[in-house]
Amino acid sequence: MQLTTNQQRVLATLQQSSRPLSAYKILERLKSEGFKAPTQIYRALGCLAERGLVHRLESLNAYVRCAPPSTEQGVRAFAICDSCGHVDEFIVPSLNRYLGTWMKQNVFSLGSSTIELHGKCATCSKLDRTSDS
Amino acid sequence: MQLTTNQQRVLATLQQSSRPLSAYKILERLKSEGFKAPTQIYRALGCLAERGLVHRLESLNAYVRCAPPSTEQGVRAFAICDSCGHVDEFIVPSLNRYLGTWMKQNVFSLGSSTIELHGKCATCSKLDRTSDS
DNA sequence: CCCACAAATGTTACGTTATAACATGCCAAA
DNA sequence: TTTGGCATGTTATAACGTAACATTTGTGGG
Missing domain, CATH: 3.30.1490.190 (Ferric-uptake regulator, C-terminal dimerisarion domain)
Structure with a gap:
């Protein structure tokens, strides 16, 4: 399935960043595109995480773009x-x-x-x- | 150095628990002993963590009693x-x-x-x- | 004994992270 | 065109964490 526009925007934001971003940082950056509430970000992050496109860093409460699921065992x-x-x-x-x-x-x-x-x-x-x- | 009474209470609470506790759970349990604010818990947890007596589980936002620093390498x-x-x-x-x-x-x-x-x-x-x- | 200082503790307020619950809009199949 | 699902929007609140300042306590020096 394709990514929705919200998911694309969140993913793009993470991709453009050189470091992990908290959900609220992402929200700030996307305010200009009409995002208003954290829910929107968390929803997108949830879907992206399920697909293995983003990863939550527990020790930072932040999210990074990550490599797509690889064949490599481990x-x-x-x-x-x-x-x-x-x-x-x-x-x-x-x-x-x-x-x-x-x-x-x-x-x-x-x-x-x-x-x-x-x-x-x-x-x-x-x-x-x-x-x- | 000895543990202060607050530190002892927090440590005891964790020790008595069969599972990790969040700072706020610890606070609840210690309300009866006069604890009122999260700061008190976090302060104690901070000291206990420095001494290697408790550990924060990042993936749970919770704390556990842990083994004292061992000689074992790793x-x-x-x-x-x-x-x-x-x-x-x-x-x-x-x-x-x-x-x-x-x-x-x-x-x-x-x-x-x-x-x-x-x-x-x-x-x-x-x-x-x-x-x- | 009393003061002064430091360390622990208490208290208030606030910042950050996350989710629940419900409303609205959008599109596709019957 | 209606209906049903799903993405989205909106509001409110829960859960986690810290900053800043006040108060108490205990200890050594005068």
Whole structure:
């Protein structure tokens, strides 16, 4: 199914941003296009998330455009630069292999996972070093 | 340093609970002991978190008592049962080994990590199976 | 003993994030 | 053209979190 216009606008807003946006930030940016209430944003975000087009970063209460569902086996993870806000998405190839030991011992049937790493991206780390005294 | 009485009360509340509690849930339970405002709870939670006695589950906006800082090398992870709310804490022995490939390639200097798995614990999985038609 | 200072606590107010509940508009199939 | 579904709009409120300032408490120095 196609995206509705509201969904397209929300998706475009996220896509144009270099960092995650909260629902209310998105709302601000879309006020000029007639959006008025958070519900509208949350609804769109909900649909986009279902399709795997956006992802909510739990540790930021914010949303990012993300890679479409890939064939690659594994679990999504996000590396978030606390300096510049840049988010890098990658796949943890097999969570099972690493956590599998634990999960088998503990018989936990995995539904979904939240893996968010905070730190500094390459660019910001470099800046730090060059500005050292 | 010792815990203050407020911190002790908040910690005890979490300890007595079989599942994570939001700050406001904790507040409700402590109203009878004179707590009146969320600030009081958040302050206590802040201190307790600094000492590694409680942990905030980002995906739930809730807090759990957690194991004291261990000597074991690794990163904390949490397995959350979406049916009964039970939370199991464990250590991912070396995030570096698994994500290290990615982190080296991308030069990301890790600060903190959020790893939260959602699914069903053993007990709840069993219940499902026995209630199958 | 009393003051002064610091730390913890209390209190009020507000900011941010999210959802519930209901109204309206829009389009497509009968 | 009516009806039924679904996207959208609107209002209100719930849930989560923090800033700023007042008050209390406890401790060491005069």
